[in-house]
Amino acid sequence: MSFPFSLYSIKPNFTFVASLSKKDYNVFDMEELLEWLIEEANNKGCSFVEARYVRKLTSSIRVQDGRIEELSQRESAGIGIRVIANGGWGFSASASLDKKSLSACLKEAIASAVALGSKAREKAEVKEMEGLEDRKELRCKISPQDVSSEDKAQMVLEWEREAKGVDPQRLSNTLASLNDVTREEMVYNSWGVKVESKLVHTLANVFVSASEGEVRQSAFERRGGTGGYELVENIDPEEFSLKAAKKALELLSASPPPAGTFPAILDPEVVGLFVHEALGHNAEADAVWSGHSIIKGKKGQEIAAPSVTIVDDATIEGAFGFYFYDSEGTPSKRNVIIEDGILLDYLYNLETAMKMEAMPTGNARAEGYEVPPVVRMSNTFMAPGNWTFEEMLAEIKEGVYLKGGRWGYVYPERGQFTFNVQEAWLVRDGELKEHLRDVSMSGMTLETLKKIKGVSKDFKLASPGYCGKSGQTAFVDNGGPYVLVEEITVGGRR
Amino acid sequence: MEKDLLSLALKAVEKLRGRIEQADVFVERRKEINIGWEKSSLKQVSVGYDEGISARAFHKGGRGFASASPLSEENINKVVEAAISLARAAQPDPHFKSLPSPEEGRKVKGLYDEKVADLSPQDLAIWGEEIIEGAKQVDENAIVSGGISAYSMDYALANTERIGIEDRRTGLYAYVMVVLSKSGEVASFFDFDEARRLKDFQPLDIGEKACLQAREFFGARQAPTGSYPVVFSYLGSGSILQAVASAAAAEEVQRKRSYLADKKGQKIAWEGLSVLDLPLIEGGMSSSSYDGEGVPHKELTFIEDGVLKTYFHNSYTAGKGNEENTGHAVRGSYRGGVGIAPTNLQIKLGDWTLEEMIEDMKYGILILSTSIQPNPVSGDVSGPIDFGFMVEKGEKTYPLKNTMLGFNMIELLENIDAISRDFREEPGVKMPALRVKNLRIGGGR
Structure with missing residues (x-):
């Protein structure tokens, strides 16, 4: 089995520019305002201050059951101010961008920090960075703002029509949507960091429900990345709308899964969910520092099978979790978490880097101006190995093949993860025998990492999506090769 | 900018009236305090102010939605124009009948508490310390994480069918997760408390309760x-x-x-x-x-x-x-659209x-x-x-x-x-x- 994508073939066509035009960006006032805030905070005795301006412009189109149902547009902008004073953290945010409002906002952040500092058992501190001034923009080939709502809507209508056309009788609901988000962020701090970046995220979805008698099933496909309209204007219907429709129809005749523990093959999407949920959240240094990670204290130890290498890489151009700078102004990096089964390092922000004597890895991300940055993943994947899918199948006497991630979550401190997949097959004597629907699997992270028996050559990083943590949503991508696991627990009805 | 949110909402509706068949406008102003603790120590306080406006416009049933913040004359005009042009670009929907008309609802008591609106980060920090302490008294090695949020919001809703309502609410939420370790094994549990009024909020023992329960998971x-x-x-x-x-x-x-x-x-x-x-x-x-479209609850x-x-219905469904419209339209904030949810x-x-x-x-x-x-x-x-x-x-x-x-x-x-x-x-x-x-x-x- 081969894949149309490889790690580097998903790059969209765009170019970077070294600097932004000040005219495009309209930053004169904002630069002055952010510098003024830093100076005010310094004068008031803060040991660290960060002022962050974020502006977001979102547009979306939703087509359902043959009709353009809603077009929407959302715009927000504001400044978040984070300080350390008296050994405590304080944060305040305002959508009003006049000096009076921001001054009140700063006062509130400082008062909170001072009050907290006197109570906190652990003093707030951050790794000192070198000053840095830079502006980066992801220049789209076709900016979403340059395409009319009508043209976008026609394209989304076409996706929905294609899906519905597969079987208008049995496809009870077809929904297609297109979302684009233009996000500008300016991060200024008291170490002399002044970075500005602008990114566009574009995402296309098709969601299909099918029914026949009492049986109802659904399936979806999603395409997207960092970049503009060029990412979605020529999507191959066979790999998108038609694929989702056919999958939902095929699931109508699939069986509920058996319950129990089985050897399993995970497809690249499910592996992506696994590395993100089961391992990635445990590798976030705030979880490690606060005692909520199952891999705390295991740096340098073998925690996975030798064939396992897991990476978080925010520098993959075009992937949905790509960015230039994180929300603390640290340049994005490729961070190897596990190499050949050995835990190399965690993902850090400025604070955890200081406390854990490490270097910031550029993983501090904030959804908007109104929330402080937290440690987050970006594009997380398992690196390819030497096996083929067929060799994996041949290893299984009785087991399951799990395909297409739907959702997942993890209790990092206990190391227990759960994923729900779009479809699965019962494998008997090396052959795909029975199509299964509505399958979830569960396992213990460290046990499962050790029980990985095979890692395939084929690789795919194309699961653009959103990750939730601390009430915030981050753009992320996940992926990997096919993986053969000795055992995994399946929740079934028979 | 005017302080009276209902006047702003009505003003925006007047700008929409006559240019589009039907429309509604939601305006909101909100303050939220969050404190968080990790590794059994208070970690961060945040205080956020947010305000914004959203409008839904309907052209032959096709829907346009736009939102913007902060509340300014420029943003109100922007939202009105965008909602109209987006609605015109959507396709006619014969299933859309009408937005609701005014009906008198029953006043529900106890949804806003001045004492909650006046809480300071320090107040929340004191509770946070007690929650941590409660867990520590059960097991001094307990690792406690969690947080408390307090918010107050004022909002107004108006539509072209002459609905014009304004209201306010407060909310408090506390969450704790306790992690225990013994001989390399980990056990954990959580607890929470929530309320609209200070007198209904009893968060101080959630650390202790979560810790007692966590002990049973070894x-x-x-x-x-x-x-x-x-x-x-x-x-x-x-x-x-x-x-x-x-x-x-x-x-x-x-x-x-x-x-x-x-x-x-x-x-x-x-x-x-x-x-x-x-x-x-x-x-x-x-x-x-009332529900998120101004329909009286029952x-x-x-x-x-x-x-x-x-x-559960909103006006569209x-x-x-x-x-019958059961009055289950919900709006999370001005940033989102209108969904359906039970109460x-x-x-x-x-x-x-x-x-x-x-x-x-x-x-x-x-x-x-x-x-x-x-x-x-x-x-x-x-x-x-x-x-x-x-x-x-x-x-x-x-x-x-x-x-x-x-x-x-x-x-x-x-x-x-x-x-x-x-x-x-x-x-x-x-x-x-x-x-x-x-x-x-x-x-x-």
Whole structure:
């Protein structure tokens, strides 16, 4: 089995520019305002201050059951101010961008920090960075703002029509949507960091429900990345709308899964969910520092099978979790978490880097101006190995093949993860025998990492999506090769 | 900018009137304080101010939505123009009948508390310290994380059909997660408290309660694969109820995306199960006088003696289905659109106690808390038991790990055979325990 994508073939066509035009960006006032805030905070005795301006412009189109149902547009902008004073953290945010409002906002952040500092058992501190001034923009080939709502809507209508056309009788609901988000962020701090970046995220979805008698099933496909309209204007219907429709129809005749523990093959999407949920959240240094990670204290130890290498890489151009700078102004990096089964390092922000004597890895991300940055993943994947899918199948006497991630979550401190997949097959004597629907699997992270028996050559990083943590949503991508696991627990009805 | 939100909303509606068939405008101003703690130490305080406006415009039923912040003359004009042009670009929708017209609603008390609006970060920090301390008194090595939020918001809603309402609300929420370690093994549990009024907020013992419960999770094992009777404790039953209610949203039903489609008037559950939707409870977390489109709230029977009595409607789905608008439109904030959700769901209490259900069980499973996430289309559930115990001869024998549930929602509802008379109460909701005769459990070989 081969894949149309490889790690580097998903790059969209765009170019970077070294600097932004000040005219495009309209930053004169904002630069002055952010510098003024830093100076005010310094004068008031803060040991660290960060002022962050974020502006977001979102547009979306939703087509359902043959009709353009809603077009929407959302715009927000504001400044978040984070300080350390008296050994405590304080944060305040305002959508009003006049000096009076921001001054009140700063006062509130400082008062909170001072009050907290006197109570906190652990003093707030951050790794000192070198000053840095830079502006980066992801220049789209076709900016979403340059395409009319009508043209976008026609394209989304076409996706929905294609899906519905597969079987208008049995496809009870077809929904297609297109979302684009233009996000500008300016991060200024008291170490002399002044970075500005602008990114566009574009995402296309098709969601299909099918029914026949009492049986109802659904399936979806999603395409997207960092970049503009060029990412979605020529999507191959066979790999998108038609694929989702056919999958939902095929699931109508699939069986509920058996319950129990089985050897399993995970497809690249499910592996992506696994590395993100089961391992990635445990590798976030705030979880490690606060005692909520199952891999705390295991740096340098073998925690996975030798064939396992897991990476978080925010520098993959075009992937949905790509960015230039994180929300603390640290340049994005490729961070190897596990190499050949050995835990190399965690993902850090400025604070955890200081406390854990490490270097910031550029993983501090904030959804908007109104929330402080937290440690987050970006594009997380398992690196390819030497096996083929067929060799994996041949290893299984009785087991399951799990395909297409739907959702997942993890209790990092206990190391227990759960994923729900779009479809699965019962494998008997090396052959795909029975199509299964509505399958979830569960396992213990460290046990499962050790029980990985095979890692395939084929690789795919194309699961653009959103990750939730601390009430915030981050753009992320996940992926990997096919993986053969000795055992995994399946929740079934028979 | 004017302080009076209703005047702003009405002003925006006047700009829309005459240029588009129908429209509504939502304006909001909000303050939120959050404190967080990690590793048993207060970590961060944040204070945020937000304000914004959104408008929905309807052209031949096609919908345009726009939102912007902060509240400024420029942004109001921008939102009005964008909503109109987006609605015109959408396609006509014959199913759209009308936005609601004004009707007098009943005033619900206890949704806004000046004392909550006036809380300072320091007040929250003091509670936070007590919550941490409570856990530490049970186990001095407990690792405590969590946080407290307090918010106050003022909002106004107006539409072209002459609805013009304004209201305010406050909210408090505390959450704690306690992690314990012993000989390399980890056990954890959580707890929470929520309220609209200060007098209903009792968060100080949640650290202690979570820590006491976490201690019972050492020695977790996988249950053997098989079929078992299962008791869902208070939080577990809450998760089931949410899963059923979300499938009853008329939008999902009409689009055939719900396993409850075509089930209205039919028996979907054990005859002992009745559920009410109670939006007018004083101080209730999901209470309000009007829904998100300005329709007066009223009490409703959701499930009666096992029969599904109604779906939850907003103005669009009620018009499309030629049914009565049940007033279940919801708006999270000015940033989002209008969805459908139940209010305070109340299960009719039964005769058992949770303790009696456990004592009565020869060989089964007790679930304290788990996330029930059915495939909304099929109702099939395949998911883990997040926090549960094996029960043998009426006693908890060991905590569970890596153990999965597999069932269909209708199968679960029909197999309920007992409801408790004791419950966990949060403002507006009393959550009893439920017992299910037989469920398939995926565990060890």
